[in-house]
Amino acid sequence: MDRLSSLENEIASLRKTLQEKEHELYELRKEFTLQQISTEPNYQQCDVNNISKTNIGDKLTKLDIMRYSRQILLPDIGVSGQEKLCAAKVLVVGAGGLGCPAALYLAGAGVGQIGIVDYDTVDLTNIHRQVLHGEGDQHVSKAESAANSLRSINSHIKIVPYNIQMDSTNALEIASKYDVILDCTDNVPTRYLLNDACALTKLPLISGSALKMEGQLTIYGYRATKNPNEKDQSYIGPCYRCVFPTPPPPETVGSCSANGVAGPVPGVIGSLQALEAIKLIVGQTHEKLLVERMLLFDGEDMTFRTVKLRGRASACAACSDTPTISRLIDYTAFCKAQATEKDLDLQILPQSRRMSPPVLSRHMTEGGDAGPLLVDVRSAPEYGMCRIEGTVNWPSDSLRGETLEKLLEEVRKCARQVIFICRRGNDSQIAAQTVIDAIEEPHKSKIMDLKGGLHAWSREVDNNFPIY
Ligand SMILES: Nc1ncnc2c1ncn2[C@@H]1O[C@H](COP(=O)(O)OP(=O)(O)OP(=O)(O)O)[C@@H](O)[C@H]1O
Numbered sequence: 001m002d003r004l005s006s007l008e009n010e011i012a013s014l015r016k017t018l019q020e021k022e023h024e025l026y027e028l029r030k031e032f033t034l035q036q037i038s039t040e041p042n043y044q045q046c047d048v049n050n051i052s053k054t055n056i057g058d059k060l061t062k063l064d065i066m067r068y069s070r071q072i073l074l075p076d077i078g079v080s081g082q083e084k085l086c087a088a089k090v091l092v093v094g095a096g097g098l099g100c101p102a103a104l105y106l107a108g109a110g111v112g113q114i115g116i117v118d119y120d121t122v123d124l125t126n127i128h129r130q131v132l133h134g135e136g137d138q139h140v141s142k143a144e145s146a147a148n149s150l151r152s153i154n155s156h157i158k159i160v161p162y163n164i165q166m167d168s169t170n171a172l173e174i175a176s177k178y179d180v181i182l183d184c185t186d187n188v189p190t191r192y193l194l195n196d197a198c199a200l201t202k203l204p205l206i207s208g209s210a211l212k213m214e215g216q217l218t219i220y221g222y223r224a225t226k227n228p229n230e231k232d233q234s235y236i237g238p239c240y241r242c243v244f245p246t247p248p249p250p251e252t253v254g255s256c257s258a259n260g261v262a263g264p265v266p267g268v269i270g271s272l273q274a275l276e277a278i279k280l281i282v283g284q285t286h287e288k289l290l291v292e293r294m295l296l297f298d299g300e301d302m303t304f305r306t307v308k309l310r311g312r313a314s315a316c317a318a319c320s321d322t323p324t325i326s327r328l329i330d331y332t333a334f335c336k337a338q339a340t341e342k343d344l345d346l347q348i349l350p351q352s353r354r355m356s357p358p359v360l361s362r363h364m365t366e367g368g369d370a371g372p373l374l375v376d377v378r379s380a381p382e383y384g385m386c387r388i389e390g391t392v393n394w395p396s397d398s399l400r401g402e403t404l405e406k407l408l409e410e411v412r413k414c415a416r417q418v419i420f421i422c423r424r425g426n427d428s429q430i431a432a433q434t435v436i437d438a439i440e441e442p443h444k445s446k447i448m449d450l451k452g453g454l455h456a457w458s459r460e461v462d463n464n465f466p467i468y
Pocket residue numbers: 093094095096097098117118119120125126130142164165166167184185186187190255256257258339
């Protein structure tokens with residue numbers, strides 16, 4: 001075992017040296033190429049500090065023209081569109097799967113100021129899709145890490161990181177400094193918060209979401225008042241509350257950490273959020289934008305569909321002419337859901353039915369074959385990733401009808417304690433309660449759950465147990 005870990009350490013250390021040397025090699029090759037081409041007679045160095053004006057547009061510099069030429073060539077953007085982009089301020093809320101690609105393309109497009117809000121830090125599980133963060137950014141603030149990457153893409157724009165949770169105390173103040181808001185978050189309370197903040201500040205909200213293999217995108221609260229196009233002057237698009245006046249039941253809302261997500265899916269949606277922001281800033285009218293329409297992307301069968309949304313509701317609480325929402329409210333209470341899912345510890349079972357990881361470990365060692373029956377209620381893919389040895393898998397989402405009957409039979413036959421296990425210790429309590437409700441005495445008393453789930457097991461018993 002010692003030999004094994006010393007070999008592992010040696011491999012890790014060699015990998016690190018190799019990476020450092022590869023970086024050194026890259027820097028040397030870059031210097032060599034630059035030296036080589038600078039000796040060529042026609043070589044003209046692009047001086048990023050040269051901000052001389054050109055006669056093409058009076059606000060764009062020579063460097064701007066070069067840098068943004070490929071998009072200035074588009075008739076829908078042109079010089080005037082680029083000038084608007086350079087003067088625009090966009091706030092990206094959430095530096096995760098959607099926010100990273102969205103902010104990256106906005107920085108590339110030369111949006112003059114990009115604010116990026118996130119209260120969380122970079123985790124290894126984020127990196128497959130959150131393309132502004134790398135391995136070296138783990139545990140660093142996501143807002144700071146994203147800002148750092150964005151600066152390396154475009155040093156001529158202003159990047160403002162906000163390492164905070166956007167809530168009712170700060171949303172209006174922050175949002176009012178920007179022209180367009182992108183909702184790149186992952187929870188319902190924040191969606192209502194941003195919607196109401198945008199309705200109060202009359203800002204457009206470009207809202208994206210992605211889960212598993214599917215994504216959605218639309219623009220809420222579009223107003224044409226700043227648009228020079230005559231026929232668009234009085235048009236106002238629906239807000240999030242016009243379409244969804246009441247929040248969905250919390251248990252129907254999925255999350256990437258519970259349901260999974262394929263990295264490129266938020267990549268597609270985040271990129272399209274940036275595209276809609278660019279079109280909106282350069283002055284496209286609502287017919288060409290995702291206003292009153294929602295784009296649905298299905299990565300499984302590779303289809304894009306657009307569904308019609310209802311128009312602005314005359315009785316909308318947020319955006320009607322007589323709104324009932326005149327200030328931001330408590331969105332956690334309104335949605336009966338947390339804005340952050342981490343460390344949520346439900347109290348469903350009484351404490352006497354909750355076994356701590358060290359106690360379970362002791363029962364397992366001392367009990368031998370007479371130790372408890374361990375029922376893992378996570379999904380099959382999760383169970384496939386990692387499990388405590390000797391457990392059996394009964395996914396909680398199929399614990400009804402015949403399957404539940406089969407499990408009840410197992411529990412009746414079992415003379416030992418039955419411990420329900422899940423990732424964080426919430427689903428296991430729900431499953432245990434389902435069985436307690438469905439089974440008769442004396443079997444009820446055998447049933448317990450692993451308090452804190454496999455996360456607590458990893459912390460308190462087996463540090464090598466993978467957490468995800
Ligand atoms: N109110 C809020 N204020 C600031 N940032 C927020 C808020 N709500 C959500 N976010 C951020 O939005 C981002 C959403 O990213 P994403 O959907 O990729 O999920 P994640 O939380 O990073 O990952 P996972 O769900 O896998 O743990 C997260 O970085 C989260 O911290």
